[in-house]
Every structure is written in C-alpha cells, then in structure tokens.
Amino acid sequence: MSKRFAVFDIDGTIFHWQFFHELFDELVEAGVIDTSVAHPVIEDRRKWRQGSLDWSVYESGLVKALNAGIVGIDKQLLEEISDRIVTVKGKVLYHYTRDLLRELQTQQYTTIVISGSQQTLVERFARTYNIDIALGLDYEFSDDKLVAIKREIYGQKDTLLKQVVLEHGLDWHDSYAIGDTSGDAAMLALVDHPIAFNPDAKLLEIAKDKGWKIVVERKSMAYTLEKNSDGLYVLS
Numbered sequence: 460m461s462k463r464f465a466v467f468d469i470d471g472t473i474f475h476w477q478f479f480h481e482l483f484d485e486l487v488e489a490g491v492i493d494t495s496v497a498h499p500v501i502e503d504r505r506k507w508r509q510g511s512l513d514w515s516v517y518e519s520g521l522v523k524a525l526n527a528g529i530v531g532i533d534k535q536l537l538e539e540i541s542d543r544i545v546t547v548k549g550k551v552l553y554h555y556t557r558d559l560l561r562e563l564q565t566q567q568y569t570t571i572v573i574s575g576s577q578q579t580l581v582e583r584f585a586r587t588y589n590i591d592i593a594l595g596l597d598y599e600f601s602d603d604k605l606v607a608i609k610r611e612i613y614g615q616k617d618t619l620l621k622q623v624v625l626e627h628g629l630d631w632h633d634s635y636a637i638g639d640t641s642g643d644a645a646m647l648a649l650v651d652h653p654i655a656f657n658p659d660a661k662l663l664e665i666a667k668d669k670g671w672k673i674v675v676e677r678k679s680m681a682y683t684l685e686k687n688s689d690g691l692y693v694l695s
Contacts (some may be wrong), residue, residue: 460569460591460627461567461568461569462569462628462629462630463566463567463568463569463629463630463632463633463634464568464569464570464571464624464629464630464634464635465559465560465563465568465569465570465571465634465635465636465637466570466571466572466573466620466623466634466635466636466637466646466650467556467560467570467571467572467573467590467636467637467638468572468573468574468616468637468638468639468640468643468646469572469574469576469581469584470574470575470576471639471640471657472553472556472637472638472639472643472656472657473552473553473556473557473560473572473588474548474549474551474552474553474584475551475552475553476548476551477518477576478544478545478548478549478574478576478577478580478581478584479521479522479525479575479576479577479580479596480521481544481548482525482540482541482544482576482577482580483497483500483521483524483525485540485543485544486525486528486529486532486540489536489540491528491529491532491536492524492525492528492529493528496524496527496528497524499520499524500517500520500521500524503516503517503520503521504517504521526608529598529605530605530606530607531604531605531606532604532605533603533604534600534603534604534605535603537577537579537605538579541577541579541580541583542583544580545580545583545584545587549583549584549587553656553657553676554676554679554681555656555674555676555681556637556656559635559637559654560588560590563635564589568635569591569592569627569629570589570590570591570592571590571591571592571593571594571620571623572584572585572590572592572593572594572595573594573595573612573616573619573620573623573646574593574594574595574596574612575595575596575612575613575642576595576596577595577596577597577598578593578594578595578596578597578598578610579595580595581593581594581595582595592623592627594610594612594619594623595612596608596610596611596612597609597610613642614642616638616642616643616645616646617645617646617648617649620636620646620649621649631649631650631651632651633651633652634649634650634651634652635650635651635652635653635654636649636650636652636653636654637653637654637655637656638654638655638656638662639655639656639657639658639659639662640658640659640661640662641659641661641662641665643662644661644662644665647666647671648669652672653666653669653671653672654671654672654673654674655671655672655673655674656674656675656676657674657675657676658673667686667692670686672684672685673685673692682694683695
C-alpha cells in the first residue's frame, strides 16, 4: 500500500446524489420504515425541490426518521438492499471526482472514502471503484438484528482520517482531500491538497478564506478556481 493518500467524501462529491437517501426510500418500499413516518420526509423533499424548504431541514428530518426506522432490521436484508442500491444507482458519478480518483489510483495513491452513509453502502461502493479503505456510519448487531450505532461519522471525519493515517502508516505529504459541505472542512484542512467540490455556502466561504482550490461541475464540465497572487479567484 502506497504511503501517499487521497480521501474522498462520497455523497454529493463522487456520487451524484446521497446514498443514505436512497436507503431511506428502499426501506420505505420494503416496509421497514412505516409510510406514516416516511410521508413527512417525502413531503419535505417535495418542498425542498420546489425551493420552499431549506436542504438542511429536509435532510435532518430524513436522518432522524432513518435512524429510528432502521433499528431492528435484519442484517442480511440491509446488505441485500445496499447491494441493490450500489449496483443500480452507484454508476451516476461526477466526472471530475471520478477522473481524479482514477488518476490518483494510477499514481499508486492509497485511496480512502469517509462518508456519512451506512457502512454497508460505503463498502460496496469502495469495492466497485477499487478504493482501498472505506469508513461509513456503522452499526452494532445482536442476533443479526441492528441494535445501535457503533461508529458515527458526522463531525468526526478529521479524527477518523487521523486514525486511518496512523493505523496504515500513511504519509501526510502530498495528500489530497475532497468534499462538498462544511462537514468536510476539518478533514480538508489536514491535507496538502484540499479541494472544495461544488461547495455549499459555508464550505465556499471557508475555502475562499483559506485559499483552497474550488471546483464546480455543471453538465459534465468542471471549472477549477484557484487564488492568484492578488488574492483573487480565477479560472485555472
């Protein structure tokens, strides 16, 4: 395993949507999450798409419903659903991050994904794209039934990355990190080559303040902005 590494967020960074949102929908379809619980989330999604509700409000409600509804699910069922999601939906990728991943793999970088989506999804995504290390939201099981969260990701990405680097003997020199939200900022701040990709408003401000590379992809075209000697961001 190469000492140099690159760490990627998945949802909204490599994958064009959110894997845990897909899992929510599949669990509703399978009857694991009751429709009475799902309905307010689906209604909030409609409002968000219409522009009348903030993304964070919609996502917060979905996460709350998912965390409550997933308790007690059979481990095999969760794995089967995760397989189906990654197989069917996991090919819809952003071109820039897909190509960057491939380029760094060609250069023998150790590649890492750290994602707030479930470990079952993150592991399968990593296997599909030959990513070396995968960390996602992980659960404890008892008698093959999900009982509790074992590893949280939110607010822990920087800590988890430090642990991975230490455990695998990786080198911080010439390291990369790429993410799309302010939740990725602490992780990006650790590496030599941080990239804010399609950043949300908070990450955009952080990236501009710190002089990080900013990449925006629209309709398969990626535009890279870097700070020049005058402190202004220009297309590079």
